[in-house]
Amino acid sequence: MTHSHIAFSRSITVQPDTSQLYEVRRFVESVAADATLDSERTFDLMVAVSEACANAVEHSGSPGLPVKVKAACRGGRLVIQICDYGGFRLPSTANGFQRDHRGLGLPLMVALMDEVRIAKLSGGGTKVTLSVKLPAPALC
Amino acid sequence: MTHSHIAFSRSITVQPDTSQLYEVRRFVESVAADATLDSERTFDLMVAVSEACANAVEHSGSPGLPVKVKAACRGGRLVIQICDYGGFRLPSTANGFQRDHRGLGLPLMVALMDEVRIAKLSGGGTKVTLSVKLPAPALC
Amino acid sequence: MELSTSELAGTPVIRIRGEIDHGNASTLSTAIDDLLNTEQHVIILDVTQVDYMDSGGISVLLSALRRLRERGWLGIINPNANVQRLFQIVGLALDSSFRVFDDNAAAEQALRETART
Amino acid sequence: MELSTSELAGTPVIRIRGEIDHGNASTLSTAIDDLLNTEQHVIILDVTQVDYMDSGGISVLLSALRRLRERGWLGIINPNANVQRLFQIVGLALDSSFRVFDDNAAAEQALRETART
Ligand SMILES: Nc1ncnc2c1ncn2[C@@H]1O[C@H](COP(=O)(O)OP(=O)(O)O)[C@@H](O)[C@H]1O
Numbered sequence A, B: 001m002t003h004s005h006i007a008f009s010r011s012i013t014v015q016p017d018t019s020q021l022y023e024v025r026r027f028v029e030s031v032a033a034d035a036t037l038d039s040e041r042t043f044d045l046m047v048a049v050s051e052a053c054a055n056a057v058e059h060s061g062s063p064g065l066p067v068k069v070k071a072a073c074r075g076g077r078l079v080i081q082i083c084d085y086g087g088f089r090l091p092s093t094a095n096g097f098q099r100d101h102r103g104l105g106l107p108l109m110v111a112l113m114d115e116v117r118i119a120k121l122s123g124g125g126t127k128v129t130l131s132v133k134l135p136a137p138a139l140c
Numbered sequence C, D: 001m002e003l004s005t006s007e008l009a010g011t012p013v014i015r016i017r018g019e020i021d022h023g024n025a026s027t028l029s030t031a032i033d034d035l036l037n038t039e040q041h042v043i044i045l046d047v048t049q050v051d052y053m054d055s056g057g058i059s060v061l062l063s064a065l066r067r068l069r070e071r072g073w074l075g076i077i078n079p080n081a082n083v084q085r086l087f088q089i090v091g092l093a094l095d096s097s098f099r100v101f102d103d104n105a106a107a108e109q110a111l112r113e114t115a116r117t
């Protein structure tokens, strides 16, 4: 039996503002539909991508530089890459103890995805690669 | 000019106890020396591997099951894999607000390494892959 | 995201509609803080019409929970299956000060029981 | 990891020797807590002989710092280059309540200045 192949690659670039996350999720939703993900995995992917984009916007320290989101369906997986052009840095402790949240973004991405990969870009910046396995029979 | 190739693969398995971290670092130190890493990158790698192993021991919820650490020098990189056989899970909030620390492990690994990859093992468990670029001319 | 406030058995209820993320969580946070400052023991969020939530929203719930924990609890009405799963993943589902209800009636009953004690 | 306690200008100093990690951080934590409970305004850690530290150790420093912040500061004597780099990476280096000194003499001078104010 051969599988149908619908390998594709699509991308969007958004301004580094958290108001753009809504837009990014519409992109993820559409890509997930193309890859025939069910609503549960689509939700997981929307959350993981939103977390990665929120981090790029809030932490990378590259005001004005856009965030790139690229989706590809290949090897039985839907893979989404989020790139920013700032620098990966930890928050200073100087005001650290007032922070209400608990650094949920990275652990949540890992908990939801089949694989998370975080690499430094050579020119500075961070590339987060999120991937979910597609249900068998894999469509790409 | 051709580079000398010293590709290698070495591994150790330790009991799931944080008292073993000292031992794991001696392994990392020895592997880093084989790959001719300088003392700064060796320190970074020791920290990142210790964090990954500490997580495997403290969070994976697999008491008794060993933690595997595998090092390979290839493609101009020193790559260390840490596998546990528990499940990736976030801490409950029930006692969450007493926690003193701030979830530094994952961000610290990312800050120190050139690439961090976290994948779910199919039988349950987590595989963390840490990699550092070797100084040119690459030795493997 | 749209917010509207009402009451259930004397307890404030915020009805949320739409998606809660890192872009709009501060709006929700402000609304909750206003209620927390009135010394309410319990606050209820009706999330029937919330399609999406991420750690932007979870952080707001955690802050509210931290302040309510000693005096009462935080109630959530009718999260959809995905949001409920998120509560499980982030460890909120096991928290006894974080109470999830299927509908208004169930929340109301819990409020009456809390009032009695 | 070995700990020994002494004093510098009336302020307690813990000398640490070896590697601080997730396996032994609680020992250091206990030693620091004992001093914090005596209402000390300043605590000094001499890390001259600390070869290695990770977030196990950093967490202990953060807890100490949180308790000392309002009443004084946390002093560190002579971290090696790698440990100092770690302080930078985790954002401690920018914290004005976290003070790093090259040697005993520098720490002592800072203590005398603090005592004067
Ligand atoms: N793209 C990025 N650029 C720079 N720093 C980042 C990036 N992503 C994450 N970080 C750092 O890692 C930390 C942990 O991220 P995360 O787990 O998402 O928690 P949070 O965003 O709630 O702080 C952030 O506080 C930030 O310091």
Ligand SMILES: Nc1ncnc2c1ncn2[C@@H]1O[C@H](COP(=O)(O)OP(=O)(O)O)[C@@H](O)[C@H]1O
Pocket: A107, B051, B055, B056, B057, B059, B060, B061, B084, B086, B087, B088, B089, B090, B091, B101, B102, B103, B104, B105, B106, B107, B126
């Ligand atoms: N190997 C693992 N197995 C299970 N859960 C893990 C693992 N590694 C990390 N986690 C989860 O991710 C969270 C964040 O990890 P980390 O950033 O290292 O912070 P910390 O260990 O200080 O909580 C942990 O609290 C834990 O819930």
